Amino acid sequence: MDSQEYGYVYMMTTPQRSPTDWGSCSTASYDSTEDYVGGSPDVDGRKSRVTPLILRKRRLAANARERRRMQNLNQAFDRLRTFLPQLGQDRQLSKYETLQMAQTYIAALYDLLEQRP
Numbered sequence: 001m002d003s004q005e006y007g008y009v010y011m012m013t014t015p016q017r018s019p020t021d022w023g024s025c026s027t028a029s030y031d032s033t034e035d036y037v038g039g040s041p042d043v044d045g046r047k048s049r050v051t052p053l054i055l056r057k058r059r060l061a062a063n064a065r066e067r068r069r070m071q072n073l074n075q076a077f078d079r080l081r082t083f084l085p086q087l088g089q090d091r092q093l094s095k096y097e098t099l100q101m102a103q104t105y106i107a108a109l110y111d112l113l114e115q116r117p
Contacts, residue, residue: 077095084093084101093101 077098080102081093081098084098084105
């Protein structure tokens with residue numbers, strides 16, 4: 001029985017990555033200790049191999065995700081405000097005021113439905 005039949009060799013070998021898979025970092029740069037971030041060892045006792053470039057890219061990606069999340073949230077509040085009655089206000093309702101108004105409006109609509117014969 002050959003181990004390649006069941007994919008054992010594939011599972012035991014590490015995938016070969018090109019330097020472009022890791023951004024502009026090369027595997028040769030991990031030989032020096034100055035590329036290590038932090039002094040605390042990982043679970044297995046080795047130091048973390050996250051370079052400042054990778055940390056910066058992660059932070060930029062996280063910032064972009066948070067910005068997109070907040071834009072979606074603000075768009076949802078804008079849509080909710082379009083369904084609420086305007087009580088002659090010349091300013092936009094805050095998020096808290098919008099939620100309070102929506103709650104009051106839903107309760108009032110529910111009461112109208114309950115009063116029907």
